[in-house]
Structure formats: structure tokens, C-alpha cells
Amino acid sequence: MSLKPGSIAIVGAAESELGQVAPGTTPTDLMAQGVVRALADCGLTLPEVDGLFASTTQQRFATMALAEYLGITPRYQDNTQIGGSSFMSHIAHAMMAINAGLCEVAVIAYGSTQRSVSRAAASPREYHPYETPYQPFLPASAYAMAAARHMHVYGTTREQLAEVAVAARQWALMNPKAWEKKPLTIGEVISARMVSNPLTVRDCCLVTDGGGALVLVSAARAKRMKKPVYVLGVGETLSHASISSMPELTVTGAARSGPQAFTMAGLTPADVDVAMVYDAFTINTILFLEDLGFCAKGEGGAFVSGGAIAPGGRLAVNTNGGGLSYCHPGMYGLLLLIEAVRQVRGECGARQVPNCEIALAHGNGGVLSSQATVLLGPAPD
Amino acid sequence: MQDGIDSSAAQELKTASPLSTFEAHCREGRLAYQITRDGHAVFPPRVCAPGTGTPLDWRISAGLGTVYSTTVVHPREGAPYNVALVDLDEGFRMMSRVDGVAPEAVAIGLRVKVRMADIDHALRPVFTPAEAA
Numbered sequence: 001m002s003l004k005p006g007s008i009a010i011v012g013a014a015e016s017e018l019g020q021v022a023p024g025t026t027p028t029d030l031m032a033q034g035v036v037r038a039l040a041d042c043g044l045t046l047p048e049v050d051g052l053f054a055s056t057t058q059q060r061f062a063t064m065a066l067a068e069y070l071g072i073t074p075r076y077q078d079n080t081q082i083g084g085s086s087f088m089s090h091i092a093h094a095m096m097a098i099n100a101g102l103c104e105v106a107v108i109a110y111g112s113t114q115r116s117v118s119r120a121a122a123s124p125r126e127y128h129p130y131e132t133p134y135q136p137f138l139p140a141s142a143y144a145m146a147a148a149r150h151m152h153v154y155g156t157t158r159e160q161l162a163e164v165a166v167a168a169r170q171w172a173l174m175n176p177k178a179w180e181k182k183p184l185t186i187g188e189v190i191s192a193r194m195v196s197n198p199l200t201v202r203d204c205c206l207v208t209d210g211g212g213a214l215v216l217v218s219a220a221r222a223k224r225m226k227k228p229v230y231v232l233g234v235g236e237t238l239s240h241a242s243i244s245s246m247p248e249l250t251v252t253g254a255a256r257s258g259p260q261a262f263t264m265a266g267l268t269p270a271d272v273d274v275a276m277v278y279d280a281f282t283i284n285t286i287l288f289l290e291d292l293g294f295c296a297k298g299e300g301g302a303f304v305s306g307g308a309i310a311p312g313g314r315l316a317v318n319t320n321g322g323g324l325s326y327c328h329p330g331m332y333g334l335l336l337l338i339e340a341v342r343q344v345r346g347e348c349g350a351r352q353v354p355n356c357e358i359a360l361a362h363g364n365g366g367v368l369s370s371q372a373t374v375l376l377g378p379a380p381d
Numbered sequence: 382m383q384d385g386i387d388s389s390a391a392q393e394l395k396t397a398s399p400l401s402t403f404e405a406h407c408r409e410g411r412l413a414y415q416i417t418r419d420g421h422a423v424f425p426p427r428v429c430a431p432g433t434g435t436p437l438d439w440r441i442s443a444g445l446g447t448v449y450s451t452t453v454v455h456p457r458e459g460a461p462y463n464v465a466l467v468d469l470d471e472g473f474r475m476m477s478r479v480d481g482v483a484p485e486a487v488a489i490g491l492r493v494k495v496r497m498a499d500i501d502h503a504l505r506p507v508f509t510p511a512e513a514a
């Protein structure tokens with residue numbers, strides 16, 4: 001049995017509180033806030049939720065904690081934890097569960113208080129006997145080594161990496177919810193405090209609190225609801241866990257998850273109106289645009305140059321301002337999906353992409369380890 | 382066995398683990414790695430071959446390799462330091478660091494050789510630039 005494009009739809013989408021939350025707020029508080037807001041967004045009620053999907057670094061048993069908190073006993077649950085792409089994976093799994101009749105109303109939730117409690121407390125790193133003794137500053141050093149390799153092999157420049165951060169900032173300035181409020185220049189990115197060569201602090205995502213939720217139902221049920229956004233394609237893959245075991249640092253699993261999703265949807269990158277790709281670091285955007293097929297391998301640096309992914313550029317990328325300038329609460333993938341839904345619905349105000357039909361949301365987890373791609377759009381004919 | 386995995390393939394774990402074996406070699410100044418039955422190098426050490434689940438044998442590396450990628454970590458306190466991924470000539474990759482040269486002077490493609498260094502009270506492999514031929 002294969003997954004049927006458009007067989008489920010996202011009908012509710014909402015962020016929780018973002019940025020810096022009140023003292024004592026827990027990840028589950030934020031998940032619950034997101035769930036209530038997402039249900040309100042689509043007019044469904046909590047007792048109708050019978051499929052629960054959740055994951056966070058701060059709560060190992062996220063679905064147990066959230067079900068208890070919400071006072072529900074879901075028929076189906078999935079605590080899949082593959083880092084920031086977990087929620088794209090949850091979409092694929094929700095499609096299977098809804099198609100198989102295992103649940104009818106699926107909710108996907110995330111919450112993190114990593115700014116409030118510190119990154120070290122929110123995401124303690126596991127000891128790796130063959131890496132930890134050398135003190136890589138993870139995850140930044142892993143992405144830095146991917147960037148160094150990309151620069152060495154393809155001639156990608158420091159300025160091209162900075163273009164990604166500058167474009168994200170320009171989009172963020174059009175998003176009232178974005179954390180960053182001031183303009184940013186290429187020079188400021190390059191001269192910022194070095195974190196792990198060649199990446200400066202402005203090449204690295206924000207450290208914020210935040211979360212949110214999505215509500216999904218079958219296409220048959222979605223037809224009777226307002227502004228359903230259909231799941232047209234999904235793809236997910238794992239390539240490694242530790243950066244020292246990544247087969248080739250310039251090629252990510254997006255080169256598999258992307259084609260899986262496009263093939264399922266019967267679409268190509270040329271059909272995509274907005275690309276939401278997981279920009280934990282500036283090199284990510286370049287790697288994913290290449291691996292997802294928006295440009296050839298090695299041409300990502302040139303592709304993003306000259307404001308090409310900034311507002312008014314050739315491709316709308318990370319229109320919420322991205323993990324670099326909008327919000328990055330540890331596992332950011334759910335927020336990519338929320339923006340993709342809103343772009344297809346036409347709810348994005350100043351940053352709305354005109355005539356946006358097809359949105360891509362691409363998640364990344366670990367150190368380029370897990371990759372998962374979701375294509376969203378109107379009901380298939 | 383022609384088909385399937387021999388259940389005795391996985392290394393027993395009562396007296397030695399992959400890590401304890403690796404560390405015992407390090408204490409004797411040897412960089413150990415594993416090879417599959419068809420000769421592919423495997424690292425980090427494990428109880429069975431990736432992809433097949435078949436047995437692995439230990440080998441000692443000649444200790445010569447090439448920097449695959451590199452970075453300089455800039456901690457908020459303390460001096461910047463190198464972290465590198467090194468491709469050993471036998472065909473495996475490991476994380477380490479390159480000593481004996483400024484951290485930012487470590488370049489992709491640099492030929493390096495292993496030596497054991499005391500890190501956190503254990504001997505572990507680090508690298509230095511290999512002598513020019």
C-alpha cells in the first residue's frame with residue numbers, strides 16, 4: 001500500500017507563545033497552548049482529538065505528558081524523536097494512521113523553553129566516546145565542517161553564506177512575530193563573533209522558546225472545513241547520527257526525502273511557490289536548495305546570491321524569517337509547517353507570496369542526520 | 382553461512398567491548414579499527430558489520446591520513462582550538478584534532494599522522510602534520 005497524495009489535510013495551525021516565555025512555563029504548557037489555538041483555528045474540539053503526535057528534547061515521553069495534561073486518551077499516538085524534522089515525519093505517520101482508520105483527528109504538537117532554561121539544560125548532549133573528547137561545539141561545529149567542505153569543494157564563499165542570513169532577516173522584518181527587529185548586512189554577518197569557523201554567531205539560529213500545533217483530518221472531512229491545506233507528498237530518511245559518520249558532508253538525506261515527496265505529489269521544484277527549509281545554520285539553506293533540486297549540487301551559493309531568496313527574489317524561501325531571525329526553539333520543524341500552511345491559505349500579510357499554491361516544508365534533525373520533506377497545496381484534481 | 386547472519390557473529394561483551402578494545406590499543410600507542418570480511422574499514426568500532434551484521438576483525442592503522450574537514454572552535458572563555466575530521470589511508474574517518482600548527486592553519490587536504498595524547502586522563506588519537514616526503 002502506498003500513501004495517497006492529498007488523502008489528509010492540515011486544517012488547524014497555530015504557534016504557541018514564542019521568543020521568551022514567562023518564568024516556570026513548561027514545554028507541555030506551550031504544546032497545550034498550541035493545541036488549543038490550533039483547534040480554535042479549525043473549529044474542532046479537544047474531545048475529538050484521537051491521534052496525538054508530539055516530541056521535544058525536554059520531555060522524553062512527550063505524548064504521555066501531553067495526553068495527561070490535556071485529559072485525553074488518544075487511540076493512536078506517536079512520540080517519534082528525530083530532532084527538528086520530527087514533525088514532518090509525524091505528518092507522514094499521521095497520513096498512514098488516518099488512512100488506516102487508526103485515528104480521525106490528529107494533532108501534532110511541540111514546545112520548548114530552551115531560552116528560559118538554557119540550551120545546555122534543554123538539550124543535554126549525549127556522551128560520544130569517539131567525538132566528545134575533542135570538544136566539538138555541537139551542533140555548530142558539525143555544520144561548520146559541512147560549510148568548510150562545501151567552500152572547499154564548490155568554491156562557496158563566506159559572502160554567499162551571509163546572503164542566507166541577510167535574506168532571512170529581510171523576511172523577518174515583515175513578520176511581526178519575528179524575534180529579530182533590526183536590519184542586517186552581509187558585512188555584519190561576516191564580522192560577527194566567530195563561533196566555529198567559518199560560521200559566526202549570525203550564521204547560527206536563534207535560541208528562543210516556542211512551540212505550536214497542527215490539526216489534521218482526512219480529505220473527506222477536510223472538504224467541509226475552512227481553508228484545508230492538503231498533504232500532497234511526504235518523504236523521510238536518516239543518513240547518520242554523528243557528524244563523523246556522515247558519508248559526505250556536502251550531500252544530505254534531503255537528496256532522498258525530497259524526490260520521495262515530489263514523486264508522490266507528482267510535482268517538481270519548479271512547481272513550488274514557497275520553500276520553507278530548516279535554516280539552523282546558513283549552510284543548511286544552501287545544502288537543502290541543492291539537495292531538494294532547486295539548483296544543481298554545488299550551485300547553492302550562487303543560487304542565493306544577490307538577494308535571490310530575499311523578498312522580491314527568484315524564490316521565496318523561509319518567509320517567516322527562519323530559524324535565523326524569526327524563532328528557533330530547538331526543534332524548529334513544526335514552525336516551518338505552520339508558515340507553509342499560512343502561505344497556502346494566503347494569511348501572511350506583508351510577506352504573503354502572491355498566488356501561493358504549493359509550499360514545501362523541509363525539516364532537518366541532529367547534525368544533518370534526519371531529513372524529512374512535506375509538500376502542501378490544494379486538493380488534487 | 383551462505384544466507385542470513387550467523388548468531389555467533391556479534392562480538393561477545395562479557396570481557397571486552399568495542400570501546401574497551403579500542404582504548405586498550407590506544408594505551409599501547411596503536412590506532413585500531415575494524416574490517417569486514419570483504420575488507421572494508423569500519424569506524425567507530427562496533428559488534429558487527431554495518432549493512433550485513435557479519436563479524437569484524439581488528440586491524441592497526443598505519444596512522445597516516447588526510448584532513449577531510451576542519452573547524453576552529455571559539456569558546457566564550459579560553460583559547461580557540463581545532464576540531465577535524467580525518468580520513469585515514471585505510472579507508473575510515475574519525476573525529477580528532479590536529480596539533481603542532483595553529484588551529485586556523487589546519488586545512489582540508491593536509492596530510493597528517495597520528496600520535497596518542499592524554500585527554501581527560503586517557504590516551505586518545507590526535508594528529509600532527511605529516512613530514513613532507
